[in-house]
Amino acid sequence: xxxxxxxxxxxxxxxxxxxxxxxxxxxxxxxxxxxxxxxxxxxxxxxxxxxxxxxxxxxxxxxxxxxxxxxxxxxxxxxxxxxxxxxxxxxxxxxxxxxxxxxxxxxxxxxxxxxxxxxxxxxxxxxxxxxxxxxxxxxxxxxxxxxxxxxxxxxxxxxxxxxxxxxxxxxxxxxxxxxxxxxxxxxxxxxxxxxxxxxxxxxxxxxxxxxxxxxxxxxxxxxxxxxxxxxxxxxxxxxxxxxxxxxxxxxxxxxxxxxxxxxxxxxxxxxxxxxxxxxxxxxxxxxxxxxxxxxxx
Numbered sequence: 001x002x003x004x005x006x007x008x009x010x011x012x013x014x015x016x017x018x019x020x021x022x023x024x025x026x027x028x029x030x031x032x033x034x035x036x037x038x039x040x041x042x043x044x045x046x047x048x049x050x051x052x053x054x055x056x057x058x059x060x061x062x063x064x065x066x067x068x069x070x071x072x073x074x075x076x077x078x079x080x081x082x083x084x085x086x087x088x089x090x091x092x093x094x095x096x097x098x099x100x101x102x103x104x105x106x107x108x109x110x111x112x113x114x115x116x117x118x119x120x121x122x123x124x125x126x127x128x129x130x131x132x133x134x135x136x137x138x139x140x141x142x143x144x145x146x147x148x149x150x151x152x153x154x155x156x157x158x159x160x161x162x163x164x165x166x167x168x169x170x171x172x173x174x175x176x177x178x179x180x181x182x183x184x185x186x187x188x189x190x191x192x193x194x195x196x197x198x199x200x201x202x203x204x205x206x207x208x209x210x211x212x213x214x215x216x217x218x219x220x221x222x223x224x225x226x227x228x229x230x231x232x233x234x235x236x237x238x239x240x241x242x243x244x245x246x247x248x249x250x251x252x253x254x255x256x257x258x259x260x261x262x263x264x265x266x267x268x269x270x271x272x273x274x275x276x277x278x279x280x281x282x283x284x285x286x287x288x289x290x291x292x293x294x295x296x297x
Contacts, residue, residue: 001026002050002294003221008203009045009192018168018206022047025209026217029206034059035166035195036119040082044193044200052224058264058276063147063163066170069188070097077131078117079171080187081158089183100151101156102180106173107149111141115172144168157188161213179202197229198222215295224294225273232259234277234288241259241269244277249287252279261286270294 005026009018015036023031032053034046043066046059072093076083114120116131122139130137145165152159162170171187178185193200196276204220212220234257240250244267252259259265263279265288275293281284 001028001218001221003052003223004055004104004198004227005047005049005209005220005222006198006203007045007209008200008205009042010206011042012037012039015045018045019047021206022049022209025206032056032095035062035064035192037192038080038171038190040080041190043190043196044195044203045192046195046198046227048224049221051294052227054294059195061165062271063165064168064192064196065161065163065194066190066192068160068162068170068174068190070099070160070174070177070182070185072158072181072185074186075175075178075184076186077113079169079175082190083117083186083204087184091183093183094181096153096158096171098181099177101102103151103160103177104149104175105168105180107146109143109145112169112172112176113141114139114167115169118169118174142167146173154208160195170195196227223273225266228264228266231264231270231276234259234265235268238270241274244269244288244290245274245288245293248279249289250277250287251282251287253285255288259286259288264291 002185005016010017010236014035019031019033023029026049028050030050030053032048034056037045041296048055071081073089074085075087076085085289116136118127120127144167146162148163150161174185174187207215236244259279261279261281265277266273267275267277267290274295275290277288277290280289
């Protein structure tokens with residue numbers, strides 16, 4: 001079985017634990033995931049099965065949408081409600097209008113310092129492991145992009161819906177909003193609503209997949225090609241396809257194409273989609289180099 005299955009990750013389990021269960025359900029060791037979700041988070045977790053694991057590096061680049069709740073008046077070491085409280089605000093809390101104004105100030109491109117409680121590595125060791133040992137290290141700020149943001153109140157809770165770039169930590173965004181307001185804030189809950197065009201409405205519960213027949217599991221898998229909807233398509237004739245699969249670059253002049261250098265493309269041959277390529281400059285001109293092949297052996 002090869003393809004992508006979208007799982008609605010439940011609260012309280014790690015992304016790795018979901019992968020372990022999918023290996024058992026799909027009866028293969030060749031299973032991975034992209035875009036780790038914290039144990040307390042729920043929502044869209046793309047699981048890659050079979051040769052689809054080769055697509056991991058591309059899927060993590062996709063934009064994502066999250067829905068979080070915010071708890072004001074405290075700060076914690078993990079920047080969410082599950083951590084140890086490090087600060088309690090003694091004054092009055094800001095109004096909803098003040099909250100909204102502070103949150104919306106983070107729209108666009110900003111620099112964010114990754115949290116200590118994260119899977120990022122410093123000198124080969126995960127930050128979260130260092131944090132659990134009581135060690136805090138300096139982290140370099142990273143550029144993130146918040147494409148859209150909606151702040152609203154419902155049942156006396158403040159919700160934050162964010163569409164953002166890869167590498168954006170929502171709990172850190174919330175902590176930064178709290179600091180800007182001067183009262184502190186932590187993330188109360190988090191649901192990932194989408195990864196690019198893959199939405200939570202397309203997800204399966206683990207129990208649903210567990211109960212499926214092999215044929216139903218096969219039908220639940222999304223072809224890996226769907227992960228590259230935004231990529232330009234290039235179709236080779238039989239001769240070029242053979243050359244490409246043997247590691248040869250295919251020159252754009254022969255294809256009568258004009259594609260900017262650095263562009264990722266989907267490659268098609270006589271039997272349809274078979275891989276990904278990138279447009280690069282070679283000594284003899286601009287050509288497509290095959291990077292990944294996904295066809296079944």
